[in-house]
Amino acid sequence: MDANKVAEQTERPPLDRNLQAPAFLAKSLSDENRLRILLCVRNRKKSVSGIVEELHLSQPLVSHHLKELRRALLVEVERNGPFVFYKLADGRVIEILRKLHELAQDLVTHRTGF
Amino acid sequence: MDANKVAEQTERPPLDRNLQAPAFLAKSLSDENRLRILLCVRNRKKSVSGIVEELHLSQPLVSHHLKELRRALLVEVERNGPFVFYKLADGRVIEILRKLHELAQDLVTHRTGF
DNA sequence: TCAGCGTATAAACGATTATTTATATTTAAG
DNA sequence: CTTAAATATAAATAATCGTTTATACGCTGA
Secondary structure (H helix, E strand, O other): OOHHHHHHHHOOOOOOOOOHHHHHHHHHOOOHHHHHHHHHOOOOOEEHHHHHHHHOOOHHHHHHHHHHHHHOOOEEEEEEOOEEEEEEOOOHHHHHHHHHHHHHHHHHOOOOOO | OOHHHHHHHHOOOOOOOOOHHHHHHHHHOOOHHHHHHHHHOOOOOEEHHHHHHHHOOOHHHHHHHHHHHHHOOOEEEEEEOOEEEEEEOOOHHHHHHHHHHHHHHHHHOOOOOO
């Protein structure tokens, strides 16, 4: 690993610019039903009706949330006959959700670890 | 590093339960002004008026967002005379923001890395 | 106690959003 | 071409949210 790679690991990206992008992604993750959908399609692609049955949500609601997740580029679409399959676009979303979950736990137990 | 620590790193927490907690945290991170405030108080504690001047936001708006961030346990409060100081409660929030920022960049450049 | 500063709250408003109900679009089969 | 199934869209509604304006609260010094 060269010096550039090392610098990439330790260097803190700006993050003061482009707050719009992380805020937008966070908004996509701010709804419990959308998170359920993301977890539902994280391993294998699922049809809309499959998601509907698995999560016990109405079909228009699932379609609406999928549209939102597609807008955020968090899911990818694939048509097959009359079915439309959705799958997670990037596994790092799940990692971020884990970190959010872990952080929430620690915050409530007041072990802020800071 | 002992076996427990290793297990902690690789073990996948449930995450299918308690989706409410990460969704709630994500909602706190879904507003650009709140993110600016979080970054503003990430290193040293800041008074409300300090934040107001630094971010060029109205005082009631800053107070409102601080109340929201307090509800999410993301900031801690400390009174000193007539001043009220706020500071970031847990540095991992910044890490999560970085990951969101990085993910957003990669998603738009279509290098999903998945 | 009064005045002034820092902060919090209330009320009001517009905008966005999650959800439901109803309808349209698309696809494949007969 | 017609029909049925899968999915998407539209319209409508209720709820939430971000912001502004105005006002109240709390602390400190005179």
